[in-house]
Amino acid sequence: MKFKFYNQPSALMIRRFIPFVVLTISLLAFPRAAAQTKTAVLNDMILKGIDDWHIPGMTAIVVKEGEVVFSEVYGVTNIETKTPVNGETLFNMGSTTKAIVAMALGILVDQGKLNWDDRVRMHLPEFQLSDPCITEEARVKDLLTHNLGIEGADLLWFLDSVSTAQTLRRFAMAEKVYPIRGGFQYNNLMYVAAGEVIRAVSGMQWSEFVELHIFKPLEMHRTVARAADIFDAGNYVTPYFYDPEDGYTEVAHNLSDQIGAAGMIWTSADDIEHYLQMLIGKGVYKGKTLLKPETFQYLFKPHALIPEQDFYPTRILTNPAWTTYGLGWFQHDYRGEKLDFHTGSIGGLVAIAGILHEKNTAVYFMANRDHAELRHAFMYKALDLWAFDDRQRDWNGEIFELYEGIRKDNLKREQTQVKNRVENTRTSKPLTEYPGAYSHPMLGTAVVQNTANGLQVRFNDFKTYELEHWHYDTFRASNKDDFRSQPVFTFIMGASGALTGMEAFGETFKKTTP
Numbered sequence: 096m097k098f099k100f101y102n103q104p105s106a107l108m109i110r111r112f113i114p115f116v117v118l119t120i121s122l123l124a125f126p127r128a129a130a131q132t133k134t135a136v137l138n139d140m141i142l143k144g145i146d147d148w149h150i151p152g153m154t155a156i157v158v159k160e161g162e163v164v165f166s167e168v169y170g171v172t173n174i175e176t177k178t179p180v181n182g183e184t185l186f187n188m189g190s191t192t193k194a195i196v197a198m199a200l201g202i203l204v205d206q207g208k209l210n211w212d213d214r215v216r217m218h219l220p221e222f223q224l225s226d227p228c229i230t231e232e233a234r235v236k237d238l239l240t241h242n243l244g245i246e247g248a249d250l251l252w253f254l255d256s257v258s259t260a261q262t263l264r265r266f267a268m269a270e271k272v273y274p275i276r277g278g279f280q281y282n283n284l285m286y287v288a289a290g291e292v293i294r295a296v297s298g299m300q301w302s303e304f305v306e307l308h309i310f311k312p313l314e315m316h317r318t319v320a321r322a323a324d325i326f327d328a329g330n331y332v333t334p335y336f337y338d339p340e341d342g343y344t345e346v347a348h349n350l351s352d353q354i355g356a357a358g359m360i361w362t363s364a365d366d367i368e369h370y371l372q373m374l375i376g377k378g379v380y381k382g383k384t385l386l387k388p389e390t391f392q393y394l395f396k397p398h399a400l401i402p403e404q405d406f407y408p409t410r411i412l413t414n415p416a417w418t419t420y421g422l423g424w425f426q427h428d429y430r431g432e433k434l435d436f437h438t439g440s441i442g443g444l445v446a447i448a449g450i451l452h453e454k455n456t457a458v459y460f461m462a463n464r465d466h467a468e469l470r471h472a473f474m475y476k477a478l479d480l481w482a483f484d485d486r487q488r489d490w491n492g493e494i495f496e497l498y499e500g501i502r503k504d505n506l507k508r509e510q511t512q513v514k515n516r517v518e519n520t521r522t523s524k525p526l527t528e529y530p531g532a533y534s535h536p537m538l539g540t541a542v543v544q545n546t547a548n549g550l551q552v553r554f555n556d557f558k559t560y561e562l563e564h565w566h567y568d569t570f571r572a573s574n575k576d577d578f579r580s581q582p583v584f585t586f587i588m589g590a591s592g593a594l595t596g597m598e599a600f601g602e603t604f605k606k607t608t609p
Contacts, residue, residue: 134164137155140476145169148469152170155459161375165481168180172333174345182363183363184332187334187461191438196289210235213234215234244272247269255538286356317362320359333345336465338579358441371459397420397421424437442465445461471490521567549561
């Protein structure tokens with residue numbers, strides 16, 4: 096900007112004129128400066144959060160009005176190799192996969208091949224649940240809302256690795272816990288059934304269907320729908336746990352593709368940019384319509400009420416008036432708007448997706464550190480910045496304090512368990528009588544055997560625990576599992592004094608062989 100002086104100004108004139116010049120320049124530069132400030136504010140919080148949460152590597156994306164306004168990668172894929180994360184590095188989507196499975200069903204609705212209110216058995220005759228009425232009444236949309244009334248059964252894939260069909264056949268034994276659509280209990284296995292509906296209706300595996308109808312039109316060239324495919328794809332992160340006492344622990348990649356529709360998609364920052372642009376575009380990407388407007392809107396309608404106690408701990412900080420679930424999306428009111436979001440968590444890996452439709456703002460976060468709740472802080476901070484132009488709240492500080500309190504509460508419970516241990520007790524039988532096969536109708540077989548280090552229990556030739564005597568006929572795992580817990584195993588004696596079973600994970604395994 097050029098200012099012309101016709102007469103020599105006095106000192107007083109200069110003092111009066113300088114503020115005007117500074118104000119004018121500031122106003123002209125404000126839009127760009129504001130955008131830079133938002134980016135810097137978010138980046139600073141993330142860098143602080145990476146230190147607080149001990150995150151090896153992560154990525155964070157924000158899309159506003161269809162434009163990528165923030166897309167950054169941080170850290171390394173592996174602590175040992177120190178390979179930097181880049182835009183093509185694959186992270187696990189976890190349960191944010193569920194929104195894509197719901198979209199896939201929506202595409203089939205648009206193709207006229209099914210309706211949301213179709214009975215599941217109309218397309219999947221082999222579908223069975225423990226309650227015959229719920230089996231017959233279950234509709235396609237019910238598979239996506241966690242309110243059919245059947246308890247979750249994640250032990251099916253945690254303790255075994257069998258086909259999707261076998262997993263669902265066993266799931267038919269999961270108990271009814273409330274009347275149909277009369278409650279809310281998160282249930283991964285219903286999304287597995289949804290994946291099978293996609294297969295039955297489309298004639299292709301759900302993973303192939305989403306690759307063809309979602310990943311391809313969105314130009315998500317790095318994204319894979321099967322966890323086992325990451326090894327051929329390359330450039331993927333290593334999962335980690337972090338504990339203040341133990342430091343980092345590398346976790347084996349979870350390859351439970353038999354329940355893949357519940358959370359096994361892997362993707363990259365570059366690909367997620369396109370996914371968020373489609374969400375902001377209400378199902379349209381670069382002129383390509385993936386979903387009809389009415390179908391897209393249906394995915395985000397509230398379909399199930401969530402009791403307060405079943406919602407995320409962050410409700411303490413956001414204080415929502417209502418909490419609901421759409422089709423693959425948790426929902427609550429945030430600053431007068433409806434926020435649709437979902438987390439993903441699986442063995443050393445986390446994600447979060449969020450969108451404020453009325454503000455045309457969407458966010459996504461992935462990291463390779465188990466339960467790094469910086470993800471929640473990132474989501475709310477990014478939404479505050481770009482949807483509400485608010486820089487004030489210290490989301491990382493508040494959420495870190497919240498979850499640190501939860502961690503300490505869990506530690507106290509563990510300490511109480513140790514305190515309640517009865518010292519100097521003995522088992523009812525010699526250890527030589529404990530080995531044998533213990534069976535559960537839904538969860539399979541646990542084989543107990545003696546080793547040089549004591550008792551060992553192996554579930555379905557898949558998951559093994561080394562046991563240490565705790566007290567009486569109760570043993571505790573000496574090794575931490577994929578959830579960093581040390582479960583207890585209690586052997587049961589019958590009225591005759593014979594060993595009849597074993598309690599583990601809240602279930603009873605009946606002894607079937609000596």
